[in-house]
Amino acid sequence: MHELSIAQSLLGIVLQEASRHGVSRVTKVAVKIGALASVVPSSLTFSFDLVKEGTVAAEAVLEIEQVPAMGVCHACAAEMDMSGLVAACPACGSKDIELSSGQELYVDHIEAE
C-alpha cells in the first residue's frame, strides 16, 4: 500500500507548483506511470482523493497515463514489448536488450484556474 505515500508526494509537488504559479484552484493533475513502476492506478486515485481534501487541489481530477514497458535491442535497434519475460530480442535473438520505458513515475502537467 505505498500508493498513499506516493499520493502524498504527488500532492506536495502539485501544491508547490500551484503556489509558484499563483493559481487558486487546480482542476487536473496529469501523471505518467510506467507499467513496471509497481503503482496501481486505482489505488493511487483513491489515495490522491483522500489527501487532496481541503487543499487548492481538492477538486482536481487525477489523470493517469500508463506508459507501456518497452525495450530496445542494442544489436539490431528493434523495439519490443517488455511487459512479460523477454529473454532475447524477437527480431535478431540478441540478449543485449535494455528497458527503454515502463519505470516512469512523474507529474507531467497540471491544469488550474
Next chain:
Amino acid sequence: MADIEVGRNILEANQSMADQFRQRFAAQGIKVLNLISSPGAGKTSVLEKTLTRLGGRLNCAVIEGDIQTDEDAQRVAACGVPAVQIQTQGACHLDGPMIGEALEALDLEGLELLIIENVGNLVCPVDFDLGEDMKVAVLSVTEGDDKPAKYPALFRAAGVLLVNKIDLLPYIDCDLERIHDTCRTLNPQQKVFDISCRTGEGLKEWVAWLESWVKG
C-alpha cells in the same frame, strides 16, 4: 485557465535525500546494501550468518526496518555489530527520512559496510531509493519458483540474489533452475548464490564475494 508544465519525479523528495546519502557514503568510503525480500525469506538469518562469518574483518553496521518490535536489531547486536532499529508503524517500506534519522544514531566513522534490512515486502521497497550501492534480493525456495516472474521489479533491480533455504529442496516442489532462468532473463548481470542459513551451504562463497566487493 492555466496549463502548467511540471515534468517532476513524484518521488523527487525521496530521490534527493537518497542522492545526498549516496554522496556522503561514497565520500566516507562506505559500501551500502539494501536487503529486500518477502517476510520470512530469511533476511535477518542471512545477516546473522554473514556478519558472523565476516568475523570482524569488515567494519559493519546495520539498519533494521520492521513494522513493529526491535527483535531483529537485538539479533544483529548479538553478533557484535552496531544496529539501529526503525519501526515503521505500519509503513510497508523504508524511505529517505527514516534512513536520515537512523544515520543520526550511527557512528559512520571508519565504517566499511552498512547493510539496510528493509521491511519484508517484495513490491514497495523497490520504488524507494535509500542511497544504497546495490539491492540484494533474498528469495527462499519455500516461496515458490514462480515468484521472480510474478514480482519482476525487485529481481530486475537486484545486483545480487540469495536463494535461501536450499536444504529444504528435497521436501518441496520448487524448481531451482526456473528461479535461475527467470532471474537471468530479468537481469543477466545478477550474481546468484544458492544458500542455506541452516546448513551453511553456499555462505562461504557469498561472504567471500561480499568481502571482495566491499574492498574492491
